[in-house]
Amino acid sequence: MEQKFTSFLLFCLITISICHADPEQLQDFCVANNPSTDTIINGFPCKPASSVVSDDFFFAGLSQEGNTNSRFGSSVTAGNVLSFPGLNTLGLAINRVDVAPGGVNPLHSHPRSSELVFVMKGNLLVGFISSANKFYSKVLGPGETFVIPKGLFHFQYNVGNSTATAITLFNSQLPGVVSTTRISFICVGAPTY
Ligand code: GLV
Ligand code: MN
Numbered sequence: 001m002e003q004k005f006t007s008f009l010l011f012c013l014i015t016i017s018i019c020h021a022d023p024e025q026l027q028d029f030c031v032a033n034n035p036s037t038d039t040i041i042n043g044f045p046c047k048p049a050s051s052v053v054s055d056d057f058f059f060a061g062l063s064q065e066g067n068t069n070s071r072f073g074s075s076v077t078a079g080n081v082l083s084f085p086g087l088n089t090l091g092l093a094i095n096r097v098d099v100a101p102g103g104v105n106p107l108h109s110h111p112r113s114s115e116l117v118f119v120m121k122g123n124l125l126v127g128f129i130s131s132a133n134k135f136y137s138k139v140l141g142p143g144e145t146f147v148i149p150k151g152l153f154h155f156q157y158n159v160g161n162s163t164a165t166a167i168t169l170f171n172s173q174l175p176g177v178v179s180t181t182r183i184s185f186i187c188v189g190a191p192t193y
Helices: 002-019
Strands: 074-079 093-099 104-109 115-121 124-129 135-140 145-148 153-158 164-170
Touching (some): 074 104, 093 153, 115 124, 124 164
Antiparallel strands (some): 074 093, 104 153, 115 164, 124 135
């Protein structure tokens, strides 16, 4: 009985911790030391504070338009902890999305973050699907913002005549992407189809 209760308690704790946003930091900063996509537990080790410089808090990666000459006519440039180590433990990330006329940033979700879409130029139809399978959308122009709640599938479609650019903001240092256009199948045993 006691063992069952302990297992139940452990299950609840794990479930609660999975549902949380990035944890609060316990120091001013913790610039990531050589972040990589290898196995990690809740963030990266900190660079020694004595070797942290102003450039660790600077990121120019979003200053150039991405290449929209791609399959979907869109490009996403990611500013997360992997490309911008100063974000480590801060619970923030920022992307740049460029979409050619008629192009789309296809349906995807971020398991660890909500997303704010702020349009800088052009016109984007931004939409998401709720867990009640209801569709919410809006056409945004420059200076307008739409919010995508955490984990919900969403897209941005250029409904204008010129390239559209949006900045997207996240409450996670590594929001993660579940993409409907880049699924790889891991099969156990022979597939039956
Ligand atoms: C846009 O949806 C993004 O994830 O940057
Ligand atoms: Mn997104």
